[in-house]
Amino acid sequence: MDIDLMLKVYPFFLEAAWVTILLSVLTAILGLICGTLGAAARLSRFAVLRFLGAAYVSLFRGTPALIQLFILYFGGPQIGIQLDAFEAGVIGLGINAGAYMTETIRGAIIAIDKGQREAARTLGLSSWQATYKVILPQAARLMVRPLGVNLNMLIKATALVAAIAVVELTYTAQRYIGSTYKPFEMFLLAGVLYMIIIYVVGRGVAWLDRKVQIT
Amino acid sequence: MSEQTHFVEIRHAQKSFGSLEVLKDISLNVERGQIVGIIGSSGSGKSTLLRAINDLDPLTGGEIWLDGVQVNKTLPHRQYEKHINEMRQQVGMVFQHFNLFPHMTARENVTMAPKLLKGLSQADADKLAEEQLDKVGMLERIDYYPSQLSGGQKQRVAIARALAMKPKLMLFDEATSALDPELVEEVNMVMKKLAEEHMTMIIVTHEMDFAASVCDRVLFMDKGVVVEEGPPSVLFKNPTQDRTREFLRKHIEGAS
Ligand SMILES: Nc1ncnc2c1ncn2[C@@H]1O[C@H](COP(=O)(O)OP(=O)(O)OP(=O)(O)O)[C@@H](O)[C@H]1O
Ligand SMILES: [Mg+2]
Numbered sequence: 001m002d003i004d005l006m007l008k009v010y011p012f013f014l015e016a017a018w019v020t021i022l023l024s025v026l027t028a029i030l031g032l033i034c035g036t037l038g039a040a041a042r043l044s045r046f047a048v049l050r051f052l053g054a055a056y057v058s059l060f061r062g063t064p065a066l067i068q069l070f071i072l073y074f075g076g077p078q079i080g081i082q083l084d085a086f087e088a089g090v091i092g093l094g095i096n097a098g099a100y101m102t103e104t105i106r107g108a109i110i111a112i113d114k115g116q117r118e119a120a121r122t123l124g125l126s127s128w129q130a131t132y133k134v135i136l137p138q139a140a141r142l143m144v145r146p147l148g149v150n151l152n153m154l155i156k157a158t159a160l161v162a163a164i165a166v167v168e169l170t171y172t173a174q175r176y177i178g179s180t181y182k183p184f185e186m187f188l189l190a191g192v193l194y195m196i197i198i199y200v201v202g203r204g205v206a207w208l209d210r211k212v213q214i215t
Numbered sequence: 216m217s218e219q220t221h222f223v224e225i226r227h228a229q230k231s232f233g234s235l236e237v238l239k240d241i242s243l244n245v246e247r248g249q250i251v252g253i254i255g256s257s258g259s260g261k262s263t264l265l266r267a268i269n270d271l272d273p274l275t276g277g278e279i280w281l282d283g284v285q286v287n288k289t290l291p292h293r294q295y296e297k298h299i300n301e302m303r304q305q306v307g308m309v310f311q312h313f314n315l316f317p318h319m320t321a322r323e324n325v326t327m328a329p330k331l332l333k334g335l336s337q338a339d340a341d342k343l344a345e346e347q348l349d350k351v352g353m354l355e356r357i358d359y360y361p362s363q364l365s366g367g368q369k370q371r372v373a374i375a376r377a378l379a380m381k382p383k384l385m386l387f388d389e390a391t392s393a394l395d396p397e398l399v400e401e402v403n404m405v406m407k408k409l410a411e412e413h414m415t416m417i418i419v420t421h422e423m424d425f426a427a428s429v430c431d432r433v434l435f436m437d438k439g440v441v442v443e444e445g446p447p448s449v450l451f452k453n454p455t456q457d458r459t460r461e462f463l464r465k466h467i468e469g470a471s
Binding site for chain 2: 113115116118119120121122123124125126127129133134137138141214
């Protein structure tokens, strides 16, 4: 194993790791927004919204994320959507992650005993008041862990944007392989950096989960 | 439509879940300060009737009136929601499984609705919580979470939560059924205290002794109809219907 080479190139990998992190953060934010809207649609009292929410989920979970990215990035210009690779990466992965998060958020909300909403409504709270005072604070606690799983998947999925030439970790590894012919060292380096990011995020999620639990 | 003359008036209540008819033309009047017990075997429609009164299970036919206002009137969705929220503020409900909010302390459980719906200040809300929790003997546990309380204590907090909205009417749906036998009495005591204060109450229960001791009137329901009703002294001692007799024989083992 060429340790010297690894030490020489690792600053460039670190830089690429920041791109992966930025990509992950933006994707997670967009995913949460889409997931919240998706869950709200799926739980709406209007059938049209419930249908749209369900269609969103099955469409984006039922096709490979890579195909979704390609359609957006390569197919987009044909229908008037011009995005640079990074933007396409964030938007494509964010909408995809949102489909998974929709199910996570919805799952946490419907897991709350229906007696909770009933108790709130009997006191005279409106449906929305019952939702934000009683249901969401409890559902939020249930969401932390599964959203952590979504986040873990999403960070790993950012590797896909190497295919549209976003200079993140995976793409950087591939580029250095081209010049060094050392795939083992280069992928290992990328893998270790992914592991560190995911480990830190995992610890953060576990900490948050402990912190929000009801005494 | 004739004017309503009783405090609570249920007129020809009918309720179906799909093809299953659960309430069949039930009429019932309750006067201010009266305590009415509802007994009957499982599935007879007791909960459904109680839950129809504050529209948790909307009727499919008939009318519910409370203090001169029709509860289940026909209105466009938004207006109906506003109307029903106002009606529900006047009706306290206590559930078999307490349904306390687990993420709130006893104090917060009690003050949340009054603060949100009546705009009480924190100071006034705290005073209210102390007052109501004291009444149910839970003042010492004011800052405990539901998970730190026994079943009987939870139910007493749930009663305080309902009372904090200063309801005109209290509905109890088997408030002691989920409790260990030794915890039943502390909840019954609270309900008796409310009875002494002339709170209007409708109590679904399977405790015949308790019904006999607090209720002015007891209804026996079976298969969606009120089979027989009367003062407990009459209904429990001299029921006129076979179905009532059979039910009482099964449910008062040893007694009488
Ligand atoms: N939401 C619902 N959907 C369909 N059927 C229902 C629903 N709620 C109640 N039922 C049915 O209505 C009937 C009456 O139920 P209800 O809960 O009113 O009985 P109950 O007298 O309160 O019985 P218990 O003593 O077991 O509480 C039962 O057959 C029940 O299965
Ligand atoms: Mg019942």
